[in-house]
Amino acid sequence: xxxxxxxxxxxxxxxxxxxxxxxxxxxxxxxxxxxxxxxxxxxxxxxxxxxxxxxxxxxxxxxxxxxxxxxxxxxxxxxxxxxxxxxxxxx
Numbered sequence: 001x002x003x004x005x006x007x008x009x010x011x012x013x014x015x016x017x018x019x020x021x022x023x024x025x026x027x028x029x030x031x032x033x034x035x036x037x038x039x040x041x042x043x044x045x046x047x048x049x050x051x052x053x054x055x056x057x058x059x060x061x062x063x064x065x066x067x068x069x070x071x072x073x074x075x076x077x078x079x080x081x082x083x084x085x086x087x088x089x090x091x
Contacts, residue, residue: 002057003084004029006049007040025049025080027057032089043078056082 004027012024023045029037049055059078
C-alpha cells in the first residue's frame, strides 16, 4: 500500500466501458510526515476521495481491479482504497 495525497483529477471523455462511472485521480505519494516521495501516479477512485485528502492506494493489478470495478480482469494499476483521517506514529 502507498500513502498519498490527492492533488488533482483526470477528465476522460472517452474510456473503456469497464471504467464507466470511475474517477481517475492524480495522487502524490507521501512519507509519514506528509512530505512528497517520488513522482505522482494515476489511480482509480473507489472511495470518493477529494483533492487534498490523504489516501491509501493499492498498486497491484488484481487488488486494484477488484477494488475499483468489483470484478477482476480490468487493466488497472492503482486504486484509491481508503481515506486516511489520522496517523499515529512513534519512531
